[in-house]
Amino acid sequence: MAPIRSILASRAVITSLSLLCCLALFLYTIDIEPGFHKNTLNNDDHNVNNNEHNGNNNNLDVNSNLLMPSHELKGVDGDMVYHGRPKRSTRHILEQSEGFYKRILRQRKQWLAEQMFGTSFACPHDIQRVGPLSDGGKWICGMSLYTEEPRSKCVIYSFGVNFETRFEGEMLDRTDCEIWAYDASVTQMGPETRGRPGVLFKPYFVGDRDYVDNKGIQWRTLRSLMKENGHDWIDILKVDIEGSEYATFNSIMDDFDVLPFSQLQIELHVDTPHTTFGNFLTWWEKLEAKGLRPFWTEVNLHPAIKFATPWASEYCFINIRGEKNILLRDYE
Template identity: 40%
Template sequence: MSVISRHPAYSFFVFVVLGLTFYLLGPYQPSAVPYTTGRAWPAHDLPGRLERSEHIYQKLLKDRQGLIKKWGPTVKDIQLFPPNVSPWPAYTVWDFFPAAYNCPHEIQRLGALGDGGKWVCGLSRVEHKPDCIVYSFGINYESSFEAEILANTQECQIWGYDFSVKSFGPQISSTQASRTHFKPYGLAGKDSHGPEDEHKMYTLESLMKLNGHTHIDILKIDIERWEFETLTALLKPYLASGRPLPFGQLQLEVHIWNMNFEEYLAWWEMLEAAGLRPFWTEPNLVYQNYNVGGSTDLAEYSFLNIKGSNAFIKDASSHHHD
């Protein structure tokens, strides 16, 4: 006589437990999950996650307008860092620009835990990518970020630029050096590299042409406020033509010196129009700690480019470089 026939109740209990275990441990793939306004959203596929993230980000844009109206009521009335007066304005400029976009992959900090490290979305997406390309502007002889990219990928090649130093920092080992390329050039809104120029300056597009590149997977920029001129010049032709930007994600330190809120908002909205979405931010507390007066006008941002077909928004079988 079988165990099932001798102990039917016990057997039924075992089957229930096993079935529940397989269900919980197996891949959870409902066709859709409920979200706001009763809409059904894809649960796990990459296009669905990106769509949901953009929906969340669009809500942030509405919230930003509400915050401007509350404390303005116009952009001309908003101060970057309002004084401590009554009634106390409970905001700073950074509250209008939170990193509200959700990276659809793992997020990890690469590089030093102090100044120098950057947050990256989905490094695993380029871990084995044969044509992985990284550009890094602003080396300052500290290359822990670049060293960790090299350590965690198989094929990534890194191009570094900084006219204030002569090489990458010592964090890059001799075994990693074969995948690095350094030039003492600066990044700017226009080319300036004649014999009379103290430093050779290039636009991003000019450097990409010199290197024979049509895409960049990860772009790091830390160039002491030149990011405003540089990115404005870079983005304008892409916005005019409707072409996607030639990089997958951007790690950027923002230096909001000598600006007003209206100027900064216009520049930031240009980034958004070009398809850049911030997925991580943190104030530069090292700078704040050592700066007289405790200024908070530097912040680190990481952006994902949601337009085009880069490695972070398209699966390997479908992405190509526009």
Template identity: 40%
Template sequence: MAGSVFIRHPRYAIVLAFLLASSLYLILPLSGPPGGFTPLRFANNDFTDLSYRMAQAEVIYERTIQERAGLIERYGPKASEIDMFPPNKSPWPAYTVWDFFPASFNCPHEVRRIGVLGDGGKWVCGLSRVVEKKDCVVYSVGINTESSFEAELLAETKHCKVWGYDFSVKGFAKQIPSHQLHRTEFHPYGLAGFDRAASGTEPAMYTLKTLMKMNGHEHIDILKVDVEGWEFDTLTTLINSFKGSALPFGQLQLEIHAWDRKFETFLKWWQTLEDAGLRPFWTEPNLVYVNYANEGKPHLAEYSFLNVKGDNVFTKDLH
């Protein structure tokens, strides 16, 4: 199980210590009512700065981790005994894997859906933070035939440039108007946990570190990834390649495909994301897939994560 907030995020330790001791910025557990719940009290966010809101969100997310352990104990009690999608009427109350991983981290800014309603749009935390940012960098991996996310993001910001990657199409979809194409760059590459140049019918595949090196980038503000199930290996390799340093992006929009996954391995993978500093602030099940899939199970879910480690424009006031 992931460690405490102080171990995982030492840069928040001083802030949290101050908040816990302050009468104005109070985070104080109270004696809970019967049932084991311990209420948390917080200062009114109308009078708090970004560092406080980040620390507050981390305290709330720490509670989610504790509650996840309790849910595993209830239905397991071991993780290896948990079903991803239990059969009808067994157990009751019913659950799915997504109930163990709620998007309970509070984005400290506005949350907006960028792109069309339905399949294609993504939830973004604090787009206002990059509207004027001159070196704003966006990577979009997995485009298919839908580019409304990229089109609206370009329209809403002044300087953001979008790098697109997808070996199954020849470029961005028609939603991006011609006058915005100069702020885009497309390559028929895939994102993977290894590097491989194109050969015959095999497309080129590269790690995020390699793609960033090709482009001369040290940081990505927004990273959108939809790689049809390869996200498990890809993100594991990505995280391992940046061990010892913060992940090089501010937030991540990711579609997770839970096909043929075991709960125990999914949990370990998710904890790898958490330990790397990724916090889910929004989730949306892919109900179109549920509607048309033969089994009718919610195998797919969109998640949006904020990176709380390192310095990025969404979590710190950078000057």
């Protein structure tokens, strides 16, 4: 053993092994690296471009730009620039993202076999998380449109607040938005919003029809609430109604030709008591047909605190329709 140990420890052997490793790495880099991105991305682009309409000639550009570090996109004056490419309008980004989304839909059959859903649409503005990092926080598309001067007045509807109002509280702190909140499971909102101007709360449940149940609780539809409040558009619709979202949104989609909100923050309860996979798929495709596109998702891990299997997911949708949708406008 001693002779072997002395050979392995010799400087000549160590130096030779190091040189061999460097040579192998160099040869690997020459053989693989220059063609890897070119071949992979070009083939992918050609497949996409041959199948999409002329308005989506390069569906992956928008995603590569959005993922590019911000310091590489900043121009001399701080404006966002695309090296060697023209500036893109909000509509152009949405069209590219729509082309990419259609590509994903063509792969859905394989995903459905695994019962998987994901996001594949790009919000054309900044995305910021508002509220807690845990249950109750939401990812907002275009948050800077509401916070930066001049601020845009906005309307938020919040269905299902319980006492978790940190999202609503932060929106009040950072924006000039009004909040219209509804939840019959509580008699008042949490401390972050209680008694503050710009907040209206009523102990109603939101559902698929207007009625009073046998407990004396009022159930209202979104259409009835908007008519009562004098609103024709909602900027942010936040929904956490413990499984009632499916019937409620079927009613909403039947009541409106164009869904009357810019974006939707919703917790989807996907366990068997609330829906089956087949019903969920039909419901999801109905949302898509109405112009909703998912730009963010995360599993609600709150049940894991008690070592239970997570059974709810947070989804964020942008509406790609609506003349009053500020997310569809261009900004200097």
